[in-house]
Amino acid sequence: xxxxxxxxxxxxxxxxxxxxxxxxxxxxxxxxxxxxxxxxxxxxxxxxxxxxxxxxxxxxxxxxxxxxxxxxxxxxxxxxxxxxxxxxxxxxxxxxxxxxxxxxxxxxxxxxxxxxxxxxxxxxxxxxxxxxxxxxxxxxxxxxxxxxxxxxxxxxxxxx
Amino acid sequence: xxxxxxxxxxxxxxxxxxxxxxxxxxxxxxxxxxxxxxxxxxxxxxxxxxxxxxxxxxxxxxxxxxxxxxxxxxxxxxxxxxxxxxxxxxxxxxxxxxxxxxxxxxxxxxxxxxxxxxxxxxxxx
Numbered sequence: 001x002x003x004x005x006x007x008x009x010x011x012x013x014x015x016x017x018x019x020x021x022x023x024x025x026x027x028x029x030x031x032x033x034x035x036x037x038x039x040x041x042x043x044x045x046x047x048x049x050x051x052x053x054x055x056x057x058x059x060x061x062x063x064x065x066x067x068x069x070x071x072x073x074x075x076x077x078x079x080x081x082x083x084x085x086x087x088x089x090x091x092x093x094x095x096x097x098x099x100x101x102x103x104x105x106x107x108x109x110x111x112x113x114x115x116x117x118x119x120x121x122x123x124x125x126x127x128x129x130x131x132x133x134x135x136x137x138x139x140x141x142x143x144x145x146x147x148x149x150x151x152x153x154x155x156x157x158x159x160x
Numbered sequence: 161x162x163x164x165x166x167x168x169x170x171x172x173x174x175x176x177x178x179x180x181x182x183x184x185x186x187x188x189x190x191x192x193x194x195x196x197x198x199x200x201x202x203x204x205x206x207x208x209x210x211x212x213x214x215x216x217x218x219x220x221x222x223x224x225x226x227x228x229x230x231x232x233x234x235x236x237x238x239x240x241x242x243x244x245x246x247x248x249x250x251x252x253x254x255x256x257x258x259x260x261x262x263x264x265x266x267x268x269x270x271x272x273x274x275x276x277x278x279x280x281x282x283x284x285x
Contacts, residue, residue: 023266024177075173077180095171098215099265102244109247117215117245119170 195219
């Protein structure tokens with residue numbers, strides 16, 4: 001597991017997020033310096049994808065409702081009058097989570113830790129907390145677009 | 161001539177982005193949300209090209225690709241993998257199964273159009 005522990009997971013995730021926001025959303029987003037902001041207040045959406053094989057773990061992408069609506073409008077090329085349904089948001093956040101975790105999974109496979117991805121799941125609400133247990137490594141990166149924040153959490157567990 | 165393009169992806173977002181990227185391309189677009197529906201649509205519509213995700217419920221993209229290449233009515237149809245997965249083993253497996261191209265998500269419109277043109281244009285004799 002030394003190779004996995006040595007990976008700069010924050011940099012990998014940050015590059016993928018920048019690429020997605022640039023190519024699919026044409027939106028500027030910046031990594032926030034310092035500790036993760038931990039989005040815990042108000043209604044929010046969390047996209048989660050797990051990976052399992054020679055390395056196990058999961059990625060959670062969290063954002064508040066307002067930001068999730070902005071991203072969904074941009075990703076689905078919606079007109080200003082069109083209403084954004086929860087199922088639209090869930091599909092967009094699911095795809096975003098899939099792309100971020102897919103890139104990470106590919107890096108793991110290429111350094112000798114083959115693993116498979118789960119189908120993305122998206123949870124929404126205002127009174128819940130998603131946490132992984134028994135992890136070996138945890139990283140969290142916050143991103144900012146104007147006043148909106150998004151957290152990407154990475155949990156790594158040993159497969160053995 | 162108008163080309164028929166089938167996109168198979170469990171994400172409506174991904175299907176819409178592919179469709180949007182190819183909106184200026186002369187094509188009729190068909191969509192399926194998994195490999196099972198994808199095979200049914202492919203057999204019914206006989207597309208000129210299939211854009212295929214890998215990670216899907218019911219039947220993965222790799223399974224669907226293998227079935228397309230085993231089907232005498234479909235095995236001539238070029239398939240481009242359109243996926244977030246880009247490790248060397250996955251790419252090699254798909255190429256061995258007969259994929260005509262491999263485009264990593266996220267992709268630009270230009271990358272997708274280029275890949276589609278390359279797969280549909282017949283090789284010079």
